[in-house]
Amino acid sequence: MxxxxxxxxxxxxxxxxxxxxxxxxxxxxxxxxxxxxxxxxxxxxxxxxxxxxxxxxxxxxxxxxxxxxxxxxxxxxxxxxxxxxxxxxxxxxxxxxxxxxxxxxxxxxxxxxxxxxxxxxxxxxxxxxxxxxxxxxxxxxxxxxxxxxxxxxxxxxxxxxxxxxxxxxxxxxxxxxxxxxxxxxxxxxxxxxxxxxxxxxxxxxxxxxxxxxxxxxYGNPEVTKVNIGVRNNPAILISGHDLKDMEDLLKQTEGTGVDVYTHSEMLPANYYPAFKKYSHLAGNYGNAWWKQKEEFESFNGPILFTTNCIVPPLENASYKDRIYTTGASGLTGAIHIPDRANGEMKDFSMIIEHAKKCAAPTEIESGEIVGGFAHNQVFQLAGPIVEAVKTGAIRKFFVMAGCDGRMMSRDYYTEFAEKLPKDTVILTAGCAKYRYNKLPLGDINGIPRVIDAGQCNDSYSLAVVALKLKEIFELDDVNELPIAYNIAWYEQKAVIVLLALLHLGVKNIHLGPTLPAFLSPNVAKVLVENFGIAGITSVDEDMKLFLEPVEEQA
Known part of the structure; x- marks a missing residue:
């Protein structure tokens, strides 16, 4: 057994x-x-x-x-x-x-x-x-x-x-x-x-x-340049997805001398106007969730997990006693911050006092990354985007939303982004973006070639954008748009995003780096036949598959 x-x-x-x-x-x-x-x-x-x-x-x-x-x-x-x-x-x-x-x-x-x-x-x-x-x-x-x-x-x-x-x-x-x-x-x-x-x-x-x-x-996300370097103050790293926890932490750290950095899926918090007023929101530290074993060592301060994306630390990890959890998350040995009582804020005083005793983060990179392209912001760019499509400046959009993970085969997504023709644009959401959001991919007539809508749930924004483009171009079917779907998945929030896209009528979604183990051969066959679900192969083969039909039509 x-x-x-x-x-x-x-x-x-x-x-x-x-x-x-x-x-x-x-x-x-x-x-x-x-x-x-x-x-x-x-x-x-x-x-x-x-x-x-x-x-x-x-x-x-x-x-x-x-x-x-x-x-x-x-x-x-x-x-x-x-x-x-x-x-x-x-x-x-x-x-x-x-x-x-x-x-x-x-x-x-x-x-x-x-x-x-x-x-x-x-x-x-x-x-x-x-x-x-x-x-x-x-x-x-x-x-x-x-x-x-x-x-x-x-x-x-x-x-x-x-x-x-x-x-x-x-x-x-x-x-x-x-x-x-x-x-x-x-x-x-x-x-x-x-x-x-x-x-x-x-x-x-x-x-x-x-x-x-x-x-x-918190307002509609705005196009924002996010610092990925560090300051010299002690700090708390906040990970996960819960923006209410983010708000409570920022309010309680204000004026304490403790900075707050976002991590992984919390990066998009930097795009919301309500959070920008906090001068101690210092930027984003690190990359996707799976690199935390190395990056948490160098952060030096405490880490707050608001949701999933925890990697249990090794026994000898220096940061083991710096992990705090809250909400649905939990880790044996970590201090768990209780839920709100009677509508009050969560009490983050313990993690703040802990942070004050820690060294400032060690810098692991410098510069900025750009995000904040949720549907409201993209609609403001609708004119230039539509014009770029009509003139051929933008040949195709690639939805590369979803999750990142530690498998070596996920290097595919970095290579795919690097090899995409310069007249294509990546639409992304979720931590999959860390595979390419720091690449120098440039822009098309001022439109960034990586348009980051935010967290995995903000894949909704990408669907709203697609439906709006369908309306603008007066098409009968969303699948007639010059949009290809090459999505990475890892866990169950990606599953509901996939099912949502299927409900909206999106077909021919490519899912990788592997198809779900929970799909039986017969169920996989139904998804292939009815919705065109497919896996990924090599970058060159998939690039040819995605781009050739457009070239043939031209």
Whole structure:
């Protein structure tokens, strides 16, 4: 019997799945606890969906489900104790719901996730062997159910960020719970395919919700030059995606003599007008998440993880005692900053005092990088962009959004960007941009050849831009635009972005550096035949594939 089984991320061992320890660093006991938590969340979702039919759904379930799902995303939470606590709380909530279902005169579901109970971490871990991924024996049904669940995990992450900013949609919470409940049922392949596409629809909805939350709170992102050097002050490095945490930290560090630097997916915080007023927001330090083992050593100060993208440090890492987590993230041995109480800010005083005792960051590079091209900013450039397309100055756009990762094969994306003809433009979002955002690729008539929309959720901006261009050029189909999709993926937020693009009708997306291990051959065939999903090959072959049709039409 395997110690664990997980194939939710791009690094799945041997392209099949991790069975002893996650390549991400997740130990088997934590992987099993995550499977059991997901199992209990399904029971909660079944009960609350039933309560909804009589208008008695419990709102406490909303956060319990999206936060629970978020905590199981790759690289989010490695804390064994935290998951034991989460499962105990989930079981308590589930039993409360059972009482409410009975009081409402409804029949309580017979599904095991509604009735199973245990008290110890050992029992929680053992349960995963019965209810984990491989408990579904039909390979194609398993593949589709996992594709849906991973989409829900990404959707949950974006819903949590919006919720933290006071933006929520009950329809999204209902869909999360009803769909999680649906994965416990005996659905046909056709029903699961339809549910997969509906997940994509709600992916668009949640990214639109988060976009509204971010922009109404902090203004529309602006084209910004971000410093990548350092100052001489002690500092805190903030990583992850949660902008509300960013706001709380900037407010509490103001006037303390402590600078704040963004890391990886927090880079786009520098683009928002509301954050620019903080003179101690010093810029961005380092690159994508997977380089943190080296870069955190040289940063010297404490690091705050607001979400996923944690790489567990080695035992002898100097920065091990400088890591703090908050929200859905967690790491054994790290100090966890509790959630907000009664609408107040999170208390970051401990990490600020820690920073004051540390040396300033060691400089690892210098200069600036440019970003801030969310849809509002791109619309302001619509005239020059449309003119450049009409005159042929811009031949084609390449959407190269998504995730970065540590596989050597990801050098493909750097080489691809370097070899793109000078009359092409890269549209990007997410940490995939670190493969090429510091290359001297120049501009086209003042339009940068790398247009960075922001975080992975800002792939929504790229979709909005594509739909606007379709309207401007009076096209019937978004696929008629001179846009190619060469997307890198790593974890479950990339899955919901992919499903959202499929819902919007985008076809012929190339996905790399490898196709997901959770796609069975038959499910992969459906995606290829219906949507033109494909993998990547070599840079030269793919370049020819992407560019030749345009040349032939010319």
């Amino acid at each position: 395997e110690n664990m089984f997980c194939f939710q991320c791009q690094e799945a061992s041997k392209g099949i799945g991790c069975t002893i320890k996650g390549v991400c660093g997740k130990p088997a006991d934590v992987a099993n606890l995550q499977d059991t938590l997901l199992f209990v969340l399904k029971g909660i979702s079944i009960l609350n969906s039933d309560l909804k039919t009589v208008g008695k759904a419990d709102k406490k379930v909303n956060k319990a489900v999206f936060d629970g799902l978020f905590s199981t995303i790759t690289n989010a939470n490695f804390d064994h104790t935290a998951f034991v606590i989460r499962i105990k709380k989930a079981l308590k909530l589930r039993d409360e719901l059972k009482g409410k279902v009975a009081d409402a005169g409804l029949l309580i579901s017979s599904h095991e996730s509604v009735h199973w109970t245990a008290k110890t971490g050992e029992e929680f871990e053992a349960k995963a062997q019965e209810v984990g991924i491989l408990s579904e024996k039909n390979e194609d049904v398993r593949s589709l159910k996992e594709l849906i669940i991973y989409g829900l995990k990404g959707l949950a992450a974006y819903a949590e960020h919006a919720y933290n900013l006071g933006h929520e949609k009950q329809e999204i919470f209902d869909f999360l719970q009803e769909t999680l409940a649906a994965t416990t049922k005996d659905l046909s392949v056709d029903e699961l395919v339809n549910l997969t596409l509906e997940t994509g629809k709600f992916g668009v909805d949640v990214m639109a919700l988060l976009d509204a939350a971010n922009t109404s709170s």
